[in-house]
Amino acid sequence: MRLRDLAREEMSEAQARVADEAAAGKRGRVPAPLRAWIYSPELGARAQRLGEFCRYETSLGPRLSELAILVVARSFTSHYEWFAHKREALKAGLDPEIVADIAARRTPHFTDDAARAVHDYVTVLLSTHRVPDAVHAAAVQVLGEQGVVELVGVLGYYILVALTLNAFEIGLPEGEVSDLAP
Template sequence: MAIHSRLSELDEASMSDAQHEVLSEILSGPRGNLDGPFLAWIHSPQLANHAQRLGAFCRYATGLELRLSELAILVTAVWWKSQAEWQIHAPIAEKAGLSSQTIEALHLEQTPDFIKADEQLIYRFTRALYETRRVDDVLYAEAVAMFGESVVVELVGVLGYYALVAMTLNTFAVRRDSETALPFAEPTPTA
């Protein structure tokens, strides 16, 4: 599916050596495409290089099950109203085992009726961090008890990384070329 944005289009002939290097690394890695924020980040190859490595870890190598990291990503997409982030990750989340009811509730900005305690905890942790910019002692202790300290650190990394992704996608109006309506209403421009 094609991706487009408000950025100037890059063609391989006009790309710098640094851009070619990072493009090659991205295309040969687990993603295999220049999807999502990479379309923007490739304009700054040093940022792209560091961000794609962090992203590969956050997406493919944390101690979180894919179902749980995708839940955290979807909560982030809703928080930031990130069109492409939702378009890319909602199908991945469902394939990873997140129920369609949970995904729809998130999309409607409703608290899902979680059956699994780990999903409910990821949701509560993520919402608390975004809403209050803190995680209280009780919630922190619950998360460490369920996932372990290193996975809680990784969860915060996933949230920070995907907030960066959402800001990038929103700033540069990155969209999937799709016949369906955008997942979120676009805000009215401010003066």
Template sequence: MNALTSEQRAIYEDILAGPRGRLDPPLAVWLNSPGLARTAQELGGFCRYGTSLPPRLSELAILITGSWWRASFEWAVHAPIAIAAGLDEAVVEQIRKGIRPDFSAQDELCVYDFASELLNERRISDHIYAAAEAALGTTGLVDLVGILGYYGLISMTLNAFQIPAPGNAKPF
């Protein structure tokens, strides 16, 4: 880390002092563009730790995004976090395999349908929107879209710079 500019070092220190406490690969790549790194790590702090969604639903959205992008690093990091946050292991495995899960919780189904439709169709149908808004509220929907967008950026970064999963696990 000695080769960092003063601006990069300041961002690096902010990352270490924040809730992450470490420099994960997408952030390490982003440090090559300090403006992006600063802005993205602040957005990421909110998307990971500060939204109105409970961790179980945030992690579900992260897994859906990571699976859609086939971002092995993202999946390997967040699958255990999602299970610890309360997602059923069978649901996590079905998402990994690209199978529509059998949800027992209505709010999880709403997040899945909303995220999947937005990623696949690039739009949200009226009935999916209405169900998700009833389950999550407008603020929850805005936060959900933010999570999907931020973790799309992470997944694209991981894939573009060919960041392998920890231990070279290949979940997809």
């Protein structure tokens, strides 16, 4: 890691408060990107609260959220993000073949419209930075307007996570190997 992990006794009062808030929340621990964000306690506090909402409280539900997160992780080849969310995606019921296809940069075969809409929306937005009307309309039809807004929020947050993990070289836990080829 490009930044030194701060021990609890090295943290300022503000840093310790942010770490405690994260550990006391729905995650039950300090998330990996907070290891960098803690150097800016206000950024860390705001980002981890947004992350808690994006991960646990949107109308998308875990399966669709985790699908979107995996597409972001693959797009940025964010090894830690992929490592953490592959397990969550499978636990949420995402088909292992879909996960393997995303890892291999293949277009998965979807049997439900919501997953297809999420994948298409995320993929086109990440690759072109725009969303064609037809893709947007298909997503609104199955996710609703709130769902599409929250999907874009999930993407933005997890792009921040991927960039943080990559920029500060926050690696996998010891003994773990990445599934992602460059």
